[in-house]
Amino acid sequence: MGPEDVVELRVHGVSxxxxEAMxxxxxxxxxxxxxxxRFLRAGKPVRALSNGRPRTVxxxxxxxFTSGGASRALWLVxxxxxxxxxxxxxxxxxxxxxEAVLRLLGLVLTGMLVAATAYASLELLVRQCAGTATCRAERLGFFDGWPFGAMLLVGLVPPGLVITVLWWFGRQTFLYEPKGTHHVWETRTGSLGDYAFWHTSPRTPVLRDAHVAAACAVVGVLYAGALRTEQPDRPADALSWAVVGLGAVVLGWAVGCVVMSPDRREVNSRALKWASVVYLLLAVGAATASLWRVPVEASGSVTPLAGFEVVTNTLSASxxxxxxxxxxxCVRLRRSARGVELMVADKRFRPLWHGYAAVVIAAVATTLAVGFSGGLAYxxxxxxxxxVPDAGRPGLVLSxxxxxxxxxxxxxxxxxxxxxAPVVAAMVRQVSSALVFAAxxxxxxxxxxxxxxxxxxxxFWAAVVLAGLLYAIGTVSCTRHAIGVAVREGVVADYPGRPDRPGVGKVALTQRLASAKYRYHWLLGAVALxxxxxxxxxxGLALARLAHPGRRDAPPPGLADWLSTVPARELGALGSLVVSGVVLVLLLLGVRTWQNPRMRTVVGIVWDLVAFWPRLxxxxxxxPYGGRATIELTSRAVRLAGHxxxxxxVLxxxxxxxxxxxxxxxxLRRESERPDPADGERYIRQADAVAALRRVGLVTxxxxxxxxxxxxxxxxxGHAxxxxxxxxxxDRWWNVHRLTDPLGGPVQVWPETAEERLSADPKLWGVRCGNDVRLRDPEFLDPDPDVVASPLxxxxxxxxxxxxxxxxxxxxxxxxxxRTSVVIGDLSLSGGS
Structure with a gap:
């Protein structure tokens, strides 16, 4: 290759x-x-650009990174x-x-998963079912003749597997070991141009060990609560409180690591992890030995194990x-200088949900975690x-x-x-239909x-009929006014001719539906709300119970009575069915991913969106694949331009x-600013980064x-x-978009400039505004008997x-x-072609 050659380096999206298709x-x-x-090159002859210069693609x-096997797809759960x-x-x-609050919330969500698993295995299956002769005979007959202590050991298997999976999954990474000596973040939050930001290995293992330790502490405390089960000759409460105290120490240690988020060089998190494992084994051993001969021949209900109600309420309130x-x-952040700067930016770049996106996303995550844990137990x-809510009623007591x-x-x-229905109608600007749907x-x-x-x-039937009638009216209204006058006029301007000819309505409808992308966050906001x-x-209910000394272990009578009513039971059954259905779909999707490549792509789309950022x-x-993909692409660009x-x-x-x-x-820009260290060990040498930056362009x-x-x-x-x-x-960065694209849109719309045509042919053209080019979709509308029809x-x-x-x-x-000039801060770099 030579100075006259062009290499277009294509990077695919979430699908x-x-x-071969690229x-x-x-x-x-x-x-x-x-x-x-992988980097692959077309084997057929090089394509030529319109200016005659050769191009290699x-x-x-x-x-x-995101669609390799079933184990990755099972991350969906x-x-x-x-x-x-x-x-x-x-x-x-x-x-x-x-950030510390978010890390603590993450620790609570991990505790919810582990506590729900331990609750299902220890409390529901071992204590209340296997501990009752009737239930054991119907559901868990293999436990016949087993001592209670042996059942407790079996009950450790599910939460133990969960803890092991959490530890093993947290170890997976796509990153190489960082090259060079520069591994300290340049800013407190990191940035896309910070090489160290993409290598979070010194921090993430600390968080992983802390989560494993907290999970072990939660399970160990639950076993300590089992020591207080009412039985003849049970051990003194001092043993139970001693085990709980040790668990509190381990949990406090884990919380400290999570709050501080230190580097591995500052905190020996491996000691925390192994100390927590030893604590869990001690707690299980103490409970198993002390409760080995608890009677398991009860014919009626049994008293639930102590501690589970307090732990679950504590997690919910936390x-x-x-x-x-x-x-x-987030309110403080919004009022800070940085928050004010972001909030007064161009409205097209203004932060979503008025700057409270972190709260919205965290609320969605917490809602799913609460549902998944509750659905498992139910x-x-x-x-x-x-x-049933308490031991005085026939059935199994559920927290x-x-x-x-x-x-x-x-x-x-x-x-x-x-x-x-009303939110979606509002998203496509069908206000009248949205009001009808809302009614x-x-x-x-x-x-x-x-x-x-x-x-x-x-x-009841009158309300049902009224709701059906209103939904029918809203549907008819959406159908009759689905396109919009302004959208249709824009389509006719792109494709001059009769406004009622075939295809205009379809294109206009597609454009209007695609415009809903600017309001996708409304639906997610509704879920978060x-x-x-x-x-x-x-x-709040859990916090009230924890604050009242007499309600920590048993629900108040009024709450217990309401939870036994028909509406509460039907709502609980419906909620558990919905959650179970969601989890089942995710599991089936994971299994199908292993068998079906097309399904693997669907799962890959989900992970492409959530797995770009480091685990912090x-x-x-x-x-996370973001760091590996970014580093690989940067290295390839430097290799092509320099070597x-x-x-x-052209990226x-x-x-x-x-x-x-x-x-x-x-x-690449940041590496070009940073001088080489004394030992010469770094990711990209400054001279190579500067040379590459002169020869790189971007098309999005x-x-x-x-x-x-x-x-x-x-x-x-952000906009800045x-x-x-x-x-x-x-002019080395251009963006291309379509009005029919439900995901892509304009990027460089500042400053506003007059529109002009960008033509590849008298009949094939796009509209340029600044460095944004809007393609017509389809390329042409009127049929030509000698040309293949252009699809949407x-x-x-x-x-x-x-x-x-x-x-x-x-x-x-x-x-x-x-002459090519690159401005980097106050430094201007110029050089020949």
């Missing part, structure tokens, strides 16, 4: 597009990388942890307090309180018997925190579907409420790939950088960061549009101009 070649040639991060395929980790990057700026504290921390009870949580999820299962939802909610009241039957209210309700709020989430002498390297990023490209350029398409990422992660990808990159690259492409196949080649040519020309 994990195969390199390159238009069924047999591409691998040129660099390994099994999970390479593909960077990173899809195997732990999705609350991944969502919580995402909340850390939605903060408006640097706040050690807010989650609620931490969400409230996080809200307060399903186990439903399998072996009937759930009121799980009963209340299941009931609240039942409310969520009813409320959320009723909100979907129908109110009528449907009234029908649900009337079902549990002594009201006459005709009132409902979930946050329900978490607050359950946590919760260590038990999918192995192969390529005149122009071409689609969808999520555009974020990887921006991160790579940010990293189908990108969410403006409408989603800059608003969801304003501190890392994009504007800085725009100033550095100038939406978010896909940007490479197939002839205007796309023209955009790449413009970027390549901007890179290869006789």
């Amino acid at each position: 994990g597009t195969p390199p 390159l238009g070649d069924p047999f591409p040639t691998p040129v660099a990388g390994d099994d999970v991060a 390479e593909a960077f395929h990173w899809g195997r 732990l999705i609350p942890f991944a969502i919580l980790n995402l909340a850390r990057y939605a903060l408006l700026g640097a706040s050690r307090f807010a 989650a609620m309180l931490l969400l409230v504290v996080l809200l307060g921390a 399903r186990v009870v439903d399998w072996v018997g009937d759930p 009121t925190s799980y009963l209340v949580g299941a009931g609240l999820w039942g409310v969520l299962a009813i409320a959320f579907p009723l909100l979907v 129908g939802s109110v009528a449907a909610a009234a029908a649900v409420a009337l079902r549990w009241t002594p009201a006459p039957g005709w009132a 409902l979930g946050g209210v329900l978490v607050a309700a359950g946590g 709020a919760h260590p038990i989430c999918p192995p 192969h002498g390529v005149g122009a390297v 071409s990023g689609h969808s999520q790939g555009s974020v990887v490209c921006v991160a790579a350029l940010s990293l 398409y189908g990108s969410q950088l403006q409408w989603a990422y800059s608003r969801l992660f304003p501190h890392y990808l 960061e994009l504007a800085r990159l725009h100033d550095d690259l100038g 492409r939406g978010h896909s196949d940007y490479y197939d549009d002839p205007v796309f080649d023209e955009v790449v040519a413009r970027v390549a020309d901007a890179v290869a101009r006789p």
Whole structure:
């Protein structure tokens, strides 16, 4: 290759597009990388740009990071942890307090999962079912003749497996060992251009060990509570309190590590991990030896083990309180100088949910975690018997925190579907239809409420009929006014001719539906609002019980009576069914991922979105690929520009790939500013980074950088960061989008400029505004008997549009101009082509 050559380096998006489709070649040639991060080159002759310069097309395929096997797909069941980790990057700026709150909340969610598993195995199966002759004979016959202590050992298996899985999953990573000596963050929050930010190995193992230790402490404390079970000749309470005290020490140690989030060099977290394992074994051994001969021939109900109610209520109340504290921390961040700066930015880049995105995301994660833990306990009870709130009723006693949580999820299962229709109608700007749907939802909610009241039957059916009528009217209204006058006029302007010819309505409808992407956050906000209210309700009730000395072990009579009513039982059953269905779907999806490559792509989309960022709020989430992908792409660009002498390297990023490209350029820019250390050991030498930065351009398409990422992660990808990159690259960065794309949109819309045509052919053209190019979709509307019809492409196949080649040519020309200037801070670097 020589100075006149152009290499377009394509980076796919969340769908994990195969390199064969990216390159238009069924047999591409691998040129660099390994099994999970591959660079491939088209084997057929080099494509030429419109200006006649040769172009080589390479593909960077990173899809195997997130869609390699069933074990990665099974991460779906732990999705609350991944969502919580995402909340850390939605903060408006640097706040050690807010980050510590998020890490503590993550610790509580881990405790919820482990406590629910231990509750199901120890309390429900071992104590209440296996400890009762009738239930044991019907469900757990293999326990016949076993001493109670042996049953307790078997009960350790499920929580022990969960703890082992958490530890093992938290160890998985795609990163190499950091190169060079620069491994300290440049800022408190890190940045996309900070090489050390992508290597969080000194911090993440501390969090992982702390979570494992906290999980061991929770299970050990529950076994210590079992020592207080009422029985003849039970051990003195001193033994139980001693075990609880040791567990509190281990838990306090873990909490300290989580709050401080130290590096491994400062805290010996491995000592904490192994100390917690030893503590768990001591607690299990003490409980097993002391309770070995507890009678298990009871014919009726048995007294629940001590401690479970207090632990579950403590976790529920802690989650609620931490969400409230996080809200307060976000209020402080919003009023800080950085928060004010972000909030007064251009409205197109203003942070989502008025700067409270971290709270919204954390609320969604907590809602899912509460539902998953409660659903597990409720399903186990439903399998072996009937759930009741206290020991005075026939059935198996289920902790009121799980009963209340299941009931609240039942409310969520009813409320959320009723909100979907009006919210979606509002998202596509059908205001009148949204109002009609909202009235129908109110009528449907009234029908649900009337079902549990002594009201006459005709009132219930009247509400049902009214709700159905209103929904029918709303549906007809949406259908008749689905397009909109302004949208249709825009389509006619793009495709001059008769406004009523075939195809205009379809294109206009697609554009209007795609415009809903600017309001996707409304639906997630509705989930967060409902979930946050329900978490607050359950946590408030748990806190009230903990504060009242007489209600810590048994529910108050009024609450117990209400939980035994028909509405409460039906809501609990509905909530547990919904949660169980969600978990079952996730598990089946994980199994199908192993068998079906297409399903593997669907799972990969989920993980591509949540696994980009390092694990800093919760260590038990999918192995982050962002650092490895960014470093690999940067290294390849430097290799092409420096060692192969390529005149122009055009990074071409689609969808999520555009974020990887921006991160790579940010990293390259920062490496060009940093002088070489005395020992010469570093990731990229400064001279190589400077030389590469002169020869690199960027094309993004189908990108969410403006409408989603800059608003969801304003501190890392906000308007200021994009504007800085725009100033550095100038005409070497162009963005391409379509109005029919439900995910991608404009990125560089500042400053406003007059629109002009960018043509690849008299009939094939796009509209340029600044460095943003809007492609027509389809490319042409009127049929031509000698030309293949142009399909609606939406978010896909940007490479197939002839205007796309023209955009790449413009970027390549901007890179290869006789004089190229790169502005880095106060330093201007100039050089020949």
